[in-house]
Amino acid sequence: MAVLEEQRIRPRSGQVFTLVALVLAAVNLRLAVTSVGPVLTEIRDGLGMGGAVAGLLTSVPVLCFASIGLLAPRIARRLGAPPVIAGGLLLLTAGLAVRPYAPNSVLFLLLSAVALAGIALVNVLLPSIVKDRFPTQVGTVTGLYTVALNIGATTAAAATVPLTKSFGDWRLGLACWALCAVIALPPWLLMARSSRNGTPATTRNDGAPPIRVIRQPVAWALAVYFGMQSTSAYVIIGWLPQIYRDAGLSAELAGLLFATTSLLGVPLGMGLSALAGRVRSQSGIAVGLGLFGIAGYAGLWADPAAAPWLWAVLLGIVNTAFPLVLTMIALRGRTPGTVVRLSAFAQGVGYLIAIPGPILIGALHDATDGWRAPLGVMVCLMVPQIIAGFFAGRDRQI
Template sequence: MSPSSMTAVADRSSVRPAPVPTTARRGRILAFTAIACAALNLRLVVTSLSPLLATVSAEFGFNATVVGVFGTLPLVAFAVFGLVTPVIMRRIGPEATVVLSMALTAAGQALRAFAPGTGTLLLLTAVALTGAALGNVVLPPLIKQYFPDRLAALSTVQMVAIHLGALFPPLVAVPLAEAFGWRTALGAWAVVAVAAGLLWAVRWASPDARRTGRAARADQGPELARPLYRVGMAWRTALLFGLVTWNVFTLFTWLPALLTDAGHTSAYSGSMVSLMVGVSLLFGLVAPTVTARAADTFPIVALGVAGYAAGYLGLALGPAWLAPLWACFLGLGTSLFVVVMTMINTRATTARGSASLSGFVQGVGSGVALGGPLLFGLFAELTGGWTLSYALVAGGSLAGALVVARLERTPWTIEAAAAGHRPARRGRRAAGGRRPGARAA
């Protein structure tokens, strides 16, 4: 063998990654399983109730406005705890936060099966949603902490798990209620949160997790140059998230009622919610990669908005027997949630930036989305039909999403935005990625 060949072999061997210790591999496998199991719970609290609201309202005697309140509760929880969760994480650590998240989710889901009336059901649903809201914010930083070398793959796993948690409850809720009663159909899902909580408790208690947590907290990156409420990029991303979430939760709350009102059975209506989520899952499998690589995210958002528009128009004006087609169009629109979450994950370069942006966007964005389910039901209650709801709630939010996406179309990072930089125009690059004389973002 020639000296140059020996040098090449030595060079290749020198850059070969060191084998991962068995203990670390086991810890990553446990963390992977725990992340996926926790993500299953993040929408399950919502979609396990919405197909049963007609049955529950018949027993408790509440109207469409109260149904809208149930649809708004997730957004209240996500808005409040989107802003509070980063503070909790700094006080007790991310592993303890996710254990708390799953404990609240399990307790709320189990206990609301015994609710004696509307007020108690609302309160216990709020407890479960508080847990889900904590989980929404804490999972992205945990992925960055445990899998910094597999961010795209683990983000996809998280999104698939979230979609599966939204897909299965509407599919089986009504059959379960018919067989065992709505209380059993509602409370049984607490088992999923208990399993996730136990997995995270085991991971939290391990010495390896404590070492990983200390190292991650020591390497979170510097403080952002400015608070996010002074960063235009953060507000635009939050507004886009809010307008997308507005439609997602309006549909979770009202699609079963819309289809039942059109003459379909409750079981069929619940299956259409599952179909919508399933189509969203299919698009969501490719959305993270496409979004992360896109030089311009506006066409992606425009495609999702077109799906929403086609689905809403079909529900409002089209034949009821084409409900599966309208659900597929709405699924295309709902996949925008994955697109925006990917934008959040890829627009931060540090764990601190990821946690800060995730909390701000989900907190402010969920506050923007609060009006969706409530106004949709309120307009229906006032007019006795769905036309005004479609026109004002769906149409207005979709138009707003297009406007915001147009403003926030170029990928860049929250760290750069907080420092006052702006991305260079395509085809014109300034030193440091900033155009000469550009304003702070």
């Protein structure tokens, strides 16, 4: 009896350890991005950064997530997921710690790419860890780590300026975020060591030939859905406060409305992922989120100032498509190795799809000197998101 009890305790304690490792890693997945914007003026002044380089800096995250993410499965097949995640966190630590002290804007950009490459590796591989270690709790655990991701992103955006003022130096205010990556490293180093000592390493070998996900319709549905929801999210991040301000709302209220769309993602994302993991098909959830998006963007198109809080809530709901698509990626693969390949394909192709969106919206605004045309486009883009979500959410695995 004592032996049986010990066998029950060990897996449970291992799951708790893995869950802590997942949450610590997830907290770091947007720090390198959201910590820059609040002090971009100081960065440009300190490095003599021109507008073109500053614009490129906003595009580097998506480019890194797309390109490096596509390489993650090949690396994970050779080394296993935990060692690659540990390596990604090491890259993130180095990039975050060193880039603020770059002597020029080009080196700052390159070191940012180093940090973002680390994030890209971790981005792709975390769903496979969830599938491997929590096969019956995919939705709940995915929701938990996406909540951690949102908290990390929001904290970095909110705290970088106060930290910079406290330290009296924007460089130290940025570099201190490397501590979060350092804290996340030890559990992944231990897991990587365990995989080398004989514990099966996630994705190293599933005992079956690799599946060509590019030939799978569900993989393309996931990629399009990921790309459409990313486009919506980046448009909200990049333009929503300005849309409200151009409608006559104060800067403070516009900022509060934008924060509402982000904060809603914490409880809603957790609950939605848990629900998605319990039902056989997620198509209805994906379609429902798209309808909320149509309502939110249509409301902004009609009059942003008419019901600004309602539009913000509706767009906050559609933003929970991100934890939903991560949950669907983990559910659509039969094995952790397949999940890695699905995750890399969906995120890599999805981020490539998302690159033109915010640029197109900005160009339309400049061309028409208003927001009706751009918001009309966003209403229309909800249609392919709904269609892709319907097919991505169907109860099938590869």
